Amino acid sequence: MADHVTVRLLCFAAARELVGAAELAWTVPAGATVAALRASLFARYPALAGHARSLRFAVNGEYAKDDRLLGAGDEVAVIPPVAGG
Numbered sequence: 001m002a003d004h005v006t007v008r009l010l011c012f013a014a015a016r017e018l019v020g021a022a023e024l025a026w027t028v029p030a031g032a033t034v035a036a037l038r039a040s041l042f043a044r045y046p047a048l049a050g051h052a053r054s055l056r057f058a059v060n061g062e063y064a065k066d067d068r069l070l071g072a073g074d075e076v077a078v079i080p081p082v083a084g085g
Contacts, residue, residue, distance in 0.1 A: 001052075002030055002072070003029065003030055003033050004027050004029055004030060004069060005027070005028060005029075005030055005070065005072040005073075005074075006025050006026065006027045006028075006029065007025075007026050007027075007028065007037070007070055007071075007072070007073070007074045007075070007076050008023065008024075008025065008026075008073070008074070008075045008076065009023065009024040009025070009026040009037075009075075009076050009078065010022065010023055010040075010075060010076065010077045010078065011024070011078045011083070012052065012077065012078065012079055012080065013079075013080045014080040015048060015051070015078040015080050017044060017078070018047045018048045019048060021022070021047050021080075026076070027056070028040060028070060029030070031069065032060065032069070032070050033066060033067050033068060033069055033070065034057050034066050034067070034068045034070065034076070035066065035067065036068035036070075037057075037070060037076060038052075038055075038057065038066070041078070045048070047074070047077075051080060054073070054080060055078060055079065056079045056080075057076060057077065057078060057079070057081055058074055058076070058077040058079060059074050059075070059077075060074055060075055060077065061077075064076075064084045076079060
């Protein structure tokens, strides 16, 4: 079993601006959860951590809780709040 997996990280709106890219390949330890990915993302992009309370994460098109396990090739979307009108 591999000791790390790579997921496709998609960043939208303000998250894209703070990270500086719309899409990244993100490597996490095997068995990592959304919470672990979130922690590593905030460690690398501290400005994004300032928005931690309002960000949502989706895995393979479905909103995910922090305990959701990640697998190789998963698509993880970082979704800031959406304002409409």
